[in-house]
Amino acid sequence: DAGITQSPRHKVTETGTPVTLRCHQTENHRYMYWYRQDPGHGLRLIHYSYGVKDTDKGEVSDGYSVSRSKTEDFLLTLESATSSQTSVYFCAISRTSQGGYTFGSGTRLTVV
Amino acid sequence: DAKTTQPTSMDCAEGRAANLPCNHSTISGNEYVYWYRQIHSQGPQYIIHGLKNNETNEMASLIITEDRKSSTLILPHATLRDTAVYYCIVMLFNNAGNMLTFGGGTRLMVKP
Numbered sequence: 001d002a003g004i005t006q007s008p009r010h011k012v013t014e015t016g017t018p019v020t021l022r023c024h025q026t027e028n029h030r031y032m033y034w035y036r037q038d039p040g041h042g043l044r045l046i047h048y049s050y051g052v053k054d055t056d057k058g059e060v061s062d063g064y065s066v067s068r069s070k071t072e073d074f075l076l077t078l079e080s081a082t083s084s085q086t087s088v089y090f091c092a093i094s095r096t097s098q099g100g101y102t103f104g105s106g107t108r109l110t111v112v
Numbered sequence: 113d114a115k116t117t118q119p120t121s122m123d124c125a126e127g128r129a130a131n132l133p134c135n136h137s138t139i140s141g142n143e144y145v146y147w148y149r150q151i152h153s154q155g156p157q158y159i160i161h162g163l164k165n166n167e168t169n170e171m172a173s174l175i176i177t178e179d180r181k182s183s184t185l186i187l188p189h190a191t192l193r194d195t196a197v198y199y200c201i202v203m204l205f206n207n208a209g210n211m212l213t214f215g216g217g218t219r220l221m222v223k224p
Binding site for chain 2 (some may be wrong): 088102
């Protein structure tokens with residue numbers, strides 16, 4: 001979607017390696033979110049941010065960390081990737097706490 | 113605890129109105145009803161949201177019952193491109209940002 005970019009779009013990595021996914025926005029929105037989507041589980045919130053350096057955990061945060069050092073970038077890091085983290089990862093942004101989210105196109109991560 | 117209940121799947125003829133129901137009988141007074149959809153392998157797309165009153169935008173209409181225990185998303189003239197999974201979500205806002213929790217959704221198939 002316009003205004004939000006995820007990189008990389010696809011990645012294959014080995015178990016135990018660190019991985020960082022990037023979400024970049026040009027909308028200057030305050031709120032940013034990381035979700036993962038798996039068959040049978042739908043979309044689940046990993047972490048979210050409500051401002052620069054302000055982040056909090058979602059429902060499936062174990063094994064993930066995030067950082068937001070500037071408004072436009074929200075990084076998701078898998079410190080030591082496991083096969084259970086094979087998934088499609090979506091980033092989302094929101095201007096206000098009441099507004100609708102805009103989602104990115106997703107990153108397909110495969111951990112072998 | 114599922115906060116919303118939706119039919120697993122529905123069919124609709126192209127050009128006809130698609131009416132997607134959602135039950136949210138445990139909704140609290142300050143929770144909003146949101147609708148998103150996800151077209152195959154893309155990121156979810158915001159459609160509409162409301163609190164008490166019916167809402168309409170260029171994509172759809174949202175009808176919320178007076179007791180707020182259920183709602184209906186109406187796509188007035190469904191096209192083949194409306195084939196997607198539609199998610200009904202209830203959400204409480206807080207200063208740290210809203211956190212969407214996606215359920216299973218309704219898979220809408222629009223047929224020629």
